[in-house]
Amino acid sequence: MSSPSPDPSPSTGQEKGKKPIAIITIGMAGAGKSTFVQRINSYLHSHSEPPQSGSEDPKVKTRPPYIVNLDPAVTNVSFEANIDIRDTVNYQEVMKQYNLGPNGGILTTLNLFTTKFDQVLGLVEKRAAEVDYIILDTPGQIEIFTWSASGAIITDAIASSLPTVVAYVIDTPRTTAPATFMSNMLYACSILYKTKLPFILVFNKTDVQTHDFALEWMQDFEEFQAALASHGGTRDAEGEPTYMNSLMNSMSLVLDEFYKHLKAVGVSSVTGQGVKEFFEAVEASREEYEKEYLPELERTRAAREKTLSDAKADSMNRLMKDLAVDRAKNPGFAARDRWDPNTEEGEEPEEDDDDMNIIDRSEDPWPGQYIDLTRAQRHGDENINWPRPG
Numbered sequence: 442m443s444s445p446s447p448d449p450s451p452s453t454g455q456e457k458g459k460k461p462i463a464i465i466t467i468g469m470a471g472a473g474k475s476t477f478v479q480r481i482n483s484y485l486h487s488h489s490e491p492p493q494s495g496s497e498d499p500k501v502k503t504r505p506p507y508i509v510n511l512d513p514a515v516t517n518v519s520f521e522a523n524i525d526i527r528d529t530v531n532y533q534e535v536m537k538q539y540n541l542g543p544n545g546g547i548l549t550t551l552n553l554f555t556t557k558f559d560q561v562l563g564l565v566e567k568r569a570a571e572v573d574y575i576i577l578d579t580p581g582q583i584e585i586f587t588w589s590a591s592g593a594i595i596t597d598a599i600a601s602s603l604p605t606v607v608a609y610v611i612d613t614p615r616t617t618a619p620a621t622f623m624s625n626m627l628y629a630c631s632i633l634y635k636t637k638l639p640f641i642l643v644f645n646k647t648d649v650q651t652h653d654f655a656l657e658w659m660q661d662f663e664e665f666q667a668a669l670a671s672h673g674g675t676r677d678a679e680g681e682p683t684y685m686n687s688l689m690n691s692m693s694l695v696l697d698e699f700y701k702h703l704k705a706v707g708v709s710s711v712t713g714q715g716v717k718e719f720f721e722a723v724e725a726s727r728e729e730y731e732k733e734y735l736p737e738l739e740r741t742r743a744a745r746e747k748t749l750s751d752a753k754a755d756s757m758n759r760l761m762k763d764l765a766v767d768r769a770k771n772p773g774f775a776a777r778d779r780w781d782p783n784t785e786e787g788e789e790p791e792e793d794d795d796d797m798n799i800i801d802r803s804e805d806p807w808p809g810q811y812i813d814l815t816r817a818q819r820h821g822d823e824n825i826n827w828p829r830p831g
């Protein structure tokens with residue numbers, strides 16, 4: 442496991458030609474992603490001071506970040522997002538139109554939004570010279586980043602344009618059991634190997650539970666195995682280690698290698714403790730991105746640009762097919778995961794429209810209401826033709 446750089450100051454980011462760094466927060470539902478984004482947002486705001494006119498101001502440290510909210514189901518966003526998925530796709534309307542429940546609704550909403558991610562990237566790139574950090578908040582459906590094409594499109598698109606780091610947020614108090622810790626690390630591992638991006642484990646909620654135990658387990662697999670052995674339920678009736686116990690023992694050896702590629706910080710999004718260390722880890726990740734990831738990305742960039750639109754259309758079709766297959770394979774789940782007509786009253790959806798625009802709230806005054814999926818933005822009564830699950 443690598444440790445954060447000793448450089449104590451957050452990024453100045455205003456050095457000539459230095460690109461902003463994108464921080465993609467990923468984590469299980471309830472891990473504290475949104476609270477964490479709010480905390481780092483307020484940290485950056487509190488460290489930004491207007492430059493003195495006509496002179497180099499040594500007090501200037503950072504500038505407020507550019508924030509993209511990709512969680513369509515969040516009701517209250519405690520930070521001001523510059524781009525908000527909810528402005529473009531109406532999640533309730535998606536559930537209704539595709540006859541989905543909350544989980545399928547969130548995934549499909551993100552898939553639809555992803556088809557327009559080039560617009561998001563365009564807006565972000567336009568602001569790149571004005572900000573030091575671009576922060577993306579994502580839904581708790583972590584499978585988006587472990588198997589879904591939309592997760593890969595988002596991470597690849599951002600990382601091919603800007604230095605990018607994944608901040609994997611963990612609910613520390615809920616990770617003290619060895620089995621829970623292991624399952625969280627396996628998720629992290631699959632995201633790391635899928636995105637191949639610099640990765641920071643953010644052990645959140647350290648005001649409730651410090652993350653020392655996690656660091657010990659990551660630095661010494663024997664410590665983890667000892668914790669596992671002393672944990673209840675690890676032996677069967679004959680006193681033999683259970684299958685799960687043996688599996689986790691072996692996994693801890695495998696993960697030992699994985700931990701070497703990670704940075705880990707303890708943070709309390711409530712008190713702000715550890716946020717400075719988090720930004721040190723982000724700055725160290727910039728170097729990692731430039732030395733290790735960028736050369737590889739540049740090799741593939743030319744090919745990617747050429748095939749981007751084909752790949753997007755293909756991914757969308759596959760996703761819609763997967764959705765249909767999943768639902769066919771799991772009729773019980775499909776029957777439960779449906780839009781409930783009693784939960785919402787409203788107008789009938791408009792007919793389909795084939796275009797929508799992403800809004801930058803900082804440029805375009807927020808209209809103060811949801812925009813219907815079918816009338817995404819300012820196209821009068823033209824219709825959108827969303828692909829339907831096969």
Ligand SMILES: Nc1nc2c(ncn2[C@@H]2O[C@H](COP(=O)(O)OP(=O)(O)OP(=O)(O)O)[C@@H](O)[C@H]2O)c(=O)[nH]1
Pocket residue numbers: 468469470471472473474475476477512515579580581582645646647648649708709710711712
């Ligand atoms: N004590 C403590 N509570 C926290 C901290 N960070 C978040 N929480 C609480 O954890 C709960 C979940 O936080 P959220 O920020 O909504 O979590 P999330 O990961 O965005 O959740 P989803 O949107 O469901 O994916 C809330 O009740 C927060 O107040 C922290 O550092 N310390």
